[in-house]
Amino acid sequence: MTPENTNSTVRPETSSEISFIIGTFILVMVFLLGVPGNLFIIWSILARARKRSVTTLLILNLACADGTIMCLTVFFFTYLAKQCWVFGRVMCKLLFYLCNTNMYASIMLITLMSLHRLVAVLWPHRVHALARRRNVLAILIGMWLLVFTLALPALIFREERLNKKQRLLCDHNHNSTSYVVLQFMTETSVGFLIPYGIILSSYMCILRRLRQSKFKRRVHSEKLILAIVVTFAVFWLPYHIINIVQVAAACTSEKSNLKETLDKIWQSCRPVTSALAFISSSANPVLYTFAGRSYIRADGFAFMARLFEGIASDSNGRKAEQVGREKMALGLKTSPNSTSAYVKT
Template identity: 60%
Template sequence: MAQMNNITRSLLPPLPSGNETIVDNPTATAVGALILSIVFLLGFPGNLFIIWSILARARKQSVTTLLILNLAIADGSLMGLTPFFIVYLVLKNWVFGNVMCKVLFYLCLVNMYASIQLITLMSLYRLLAILWPQRVASFTGRKTVLRVLAVVWVLVMIASIPAMIFRRVKHKEKNISVCDSFHDYDSHVVIQYTMELVLGFLIPYTIIVVSYIRILRRIRKTKFGRRIRSEKLILAIVLTFCLFWLPYHIINMVQVTWALCPAGPVKTMLDKIWHRSRAVTSSVAFISSCANPVLYFFAGKSYIRREGLAFMARLFEGTALESASRKIRQNSQNCSREKEKDADAVMLKDKEADSVTNSSSNVKPVKNGK
């Protein structure tokens, strides 16, 4: 086996001498390995529990439930990959081969894209449920939602292909290998990381922010102006994803700036920044996938005594019922207005009838033609 590894390393392209890699900083790799270990212990069983709760305990799979199920699948898949990266950071050596280097980082990017796109769909669905509660059911049927989810997964798989193209293993001195993005031209760096920023952050977060601005404005105009639990929960998911993925995208932009910057002291400084920060910021990004089960736990803790292990399923059903109750309240408001109009019309008719009878009673009867 050792001889095979030596042969494999001899076939890998070497790194230029003096080039720094993302595993060269012992502090960064130690912190990254610690973060990933905690994330795995919390996030992997947590997301599996969410998937089990929805599939086995949910009485009805609403739109919100289906979106949360797919989000848990994306997060759980990402958590399942963390042991490989923990080993990589601890050993400071990629021992899994070139194919796994491409596949694992491709799957990471797929699940990153999937998570933010699913959160975007959640925000859009809440917006539709608030603005057009009577029409939302007509275009959010189960088949339609499943088709939309299938399209989302296909698109994120296509968008993640650059990770397989640019990611590969190279070997350093002392039989040490690294799995990193190696680009033949600086333009490749710009394309890959700008694409991640635009598709994985700027576009979806613009949609999310606009959606929640409209949602909050609409809620304030209604009598039921308080933000109910489902809005708070989804808003917490959105903010959590932004908090933990923002450092990763900032380092991406530092690397893009480094690629565009001419040779000089600034380029050297940027090179050190992104190399030394990549391991930590990538590990911090993984926290967002273990944070959602924690958020669901605190949001649904009122169900624990009553429902036991099914508390998570009842929570997701509750978020769906809140949308339905909003529709019922609005329909009841409309019905009450129509009833008031009908009552006013009846009162007018009664008044007219009374006036007619009163006028007829005032006319004296004529006797014997006189």
């Protein structure tokens, strides 16, 4: 996630000061919640979970990406609090590059989760072929290479510069309007609109199939992934709206009053919307805790590992459900035990 353009050359003073204060407060709270939360997820999966599924592996990658960016929030709330960049040119480029990397990685991992659930529901007999270690690793490596490539504009355009108050900023240095349009529309389209189109299409197909199914199982992973998807959208949508506003401002004539209005909007709102985007990385541990609350009394600190084991068993349950359907379609009998395997949660 990227706290883009947290300072500006021209801005309404009062609204900007409030925006900086709110943004700093949000980032401090995100740091206190997100760092231990994501570290706990990583520990639960690596040290305590006995069974791991593709979804669990994707959650592990998401927690690693979120945990890394949460550890870096100390730099960003210092930047917002001081309204001055004090960490040097190299860190200016590197930190915002990692932020962009996290943004793309988060949405792509969520998209992969949704596509995996789509395959599990529509073509359960193909899940195990896709879940082979070699295939999963190839997909993840390809995804990370794409993510690191898409985040390159942060390395290219981020520079230190002085504003009118002689404060040193880590800001974009776009030489033309086309660069503004290219960067921010790429972020919004590739980092939000296209993936969400895929995600929503996947869930429409999933819900349609579940409604047609005679064996309606309550699956942990469907509800949990849906919660992750909704949470990501809620906290990232304001950021991408501001991206569009900034692009519109860049494309508007310098002499237009509309340009001045649009500039004031994105410059004053950018710190808060960027800070809100950070919340999505700290919200996932809360979602997992809520989803795994039934395990807390029995398993203590291992409750999240049991939740992920339950997710791992969902794919097996779907396979059993598919086998049951095929047997019934062929007129074969199923034993009571085999029936209960896919009727129960």
